[in-house]
Amino acid sequence: MAGGVAIIAGAMFAAGEALTRIAPDTSDTACNSGLAYFANIIDLLKYGMMGVTILLLVWICGNRIPKTGRIAAGVAAAGSMLAGVANGVEHCAHLESFGTLYLVGLLIGLIPTVAFGVFVARSRTVSPWIGWVISVGVLAFFLTAEQGGAVFAAIAWIVIGIRLMAYPALVHA
Secondary structure (H helix, E strand, C coil): CCCHHHHHHHHHHHHHHHHHHHHHHHCCCCCHHHHHHHHHHHHHHHHHHHHHHHHHHHHHHHHCCCHHHHHHHHHHHHHHHHHHHHHHHHHHHCCCCHHHHHHHHHHHHHHHHHHHHHHHHHHHHCCCHHHHHHHHHHHHHHHHHHHCCCCHHHHHHHHHHHHHHCCCCHCCC
C-alpha cells in the first residue's frame, strides 16, 4: 500500500508541475475556473499523499527508527497535510489568511521530511537509498520549487513507490 500511495504523491507532483507549465497563472487564481479547482485538488493530493506515505514508512520501519525520527515523521506528515488543505481553503474559500498556514505547513512538512529520510536510511529497515532519495528529492523541491523542483520530488516518490511495490516483503520484514 505504501508504494501505491508514494506513486500517487509523485504523480501529483508531476501533474502540478505540468499544469504550472501549461497554465502558469492557474495557481494564482482563486478557484474561478475548473482548471484552478483542479490545481488545488492536485496540491491537496500531492501533499496529503506525501504525508500518508511518510506515516506508512514509519509503520514499515517500526521501532527501527528512533523516537526522534518518528516525531520528525509525525510533524512532517501533519505539516504536509496542513499545506495541502490550507492551500485549497486559501484559494477556493477566498480566505487569504490561510496562505500563512500553507507556508507554515510547507516548512514544518518539508524540512522534517528531509530529516526523516536520513532516519529511514540509517534504520536499514528498507534499502538505505530510499531514505536518501526522500531527503534529496524533498530538499531539491524545497530549494528549487519555482525552477521545476517538483520534478525531483515526483521522480523521488515514484521511484520509492515502485521499489516498495516490487518488494512487499519489506513490510515488517
